[in-house]
Amino acid sequence: xxxxxxxxxxxxxxxxxxxxxxxxxxxxxxxxxxxxxxxxxxxxxxxxxxxxxxxxxxxxxxxxxxxxxxxxxxxxxxxxxxxxxxxxxxxxxxxxxxxxxxxxxxxxxxxxxxxxxxxxxxxxxxxxxxxxxxxxxxxxxxxxxxxxxxxxxxxxxx
Numbered sequence: 001x002x003x004x005x006x007x008x009x010x011x012x013x014x015x016x017x018x019x020x021x022x023x024x025x026x027x028x029x030x031x032x033x034x035x036x037x038x039x040x041x042x043x044x045x046x047x048x049x050x051x052x053x054x055x056x057x058x059x060x061x062x063x064x065x066x067x068x069x070x071x072x073x074x075x076x077x078x079x080x081x082x083x084x085x086x087x088x089x090x091x092x093x094x095x096x097x098x099x100x101x102x103x104x105x106x107x108x109x110x111x112x113x114x115x116x117x118x119x120x121x122x123x124x125x126x127x128x129x130x131x132x133x134x135x136x137x138x139x140x141x142x143x144x145x146x147x148x149x150x151x152x153x154x155x156x157x158x
Contacts, residue, residue, distance in 0.1 A: 006033050012072050013065075017044055020064045026057060029084040030091055033073075040077035042069055045084040053083040090149040096125040103152040106132065108145050113137065119152060 010033050021028050029045040046061055047053060058081040066079055090096060090104060100122050108116045118141070120134025130141040 009033050009072055013042060013044070013069055016068045016072075017061065017065050020061060021046055024057065024060055024064075026053075026061065030089050033077075040073075040075055042073070042077055042079050044079070044081045045088070046081060047084060047088070058082055086153040087150050090146075090151065093125065093128070093143055096122055096130050096143070096149075099151060100124055103154065104132070105150055105152050106130070106141065106146055107148040108141065109147045110145060112139065112141065112145070116147075 010031050013031050013033070014028065017028055017031070026046045026048055029047050030043075031045070032041070032043040034041055034043075044061065044065070046057065048057065062079060062081040065081075069079060090099065096104075102122055103120065104122050105117070105119045108118070110116065112118070118132060118134045118139060120132045120137075120139070122130060123133050123138070124131045125143075128143045130139075130143060130146070132139045132141055
């Protein structure tokens with residue numbers, strides 16, 4: 001399947017699931033539409049601000065979106081709704097503001113100081129710039145330079 005077609009389906013799924021999640025007091029963290037092995041999957045990652053996701057939360061979202069998502073896709077697929085896990089992706093600017101003080105791994109579109117891969121503490125986020133303390137350096141990374149980012153869990157953090 002063409003990359004643009006998959007992106008269009010993911011965007012439509014965001015549009016369908018965001019109001020459902022909001023109605024249930026949840027946020028959508030990420031949505032994936034991909035082939036894994038011989039099977040296609042739609043994976044919807046949800047979270048509750050300041051609380052843990054339960055199986056009931058996942059089931060409620062799945063039940064409310066299943067028919068609408070099924071109508072968008074003309075092939076067989078599995079719908080999965082789950083928590084993003086403790087190393088959740090950081091997708092939108094709000095995520096970087098919310099997780100100031102936490103450790104994150106960033107993969108950049110272009111090299112910064114000789115590397116595209118940085119891991120460090122998010123010290124702040126202001127005006128489209130992520131301030132990251134990494135490897136003894138204080139980096140200023142434009143949000144639009146981030147290709148991929150996620151939180152980093154270290155044992156002893158809990």
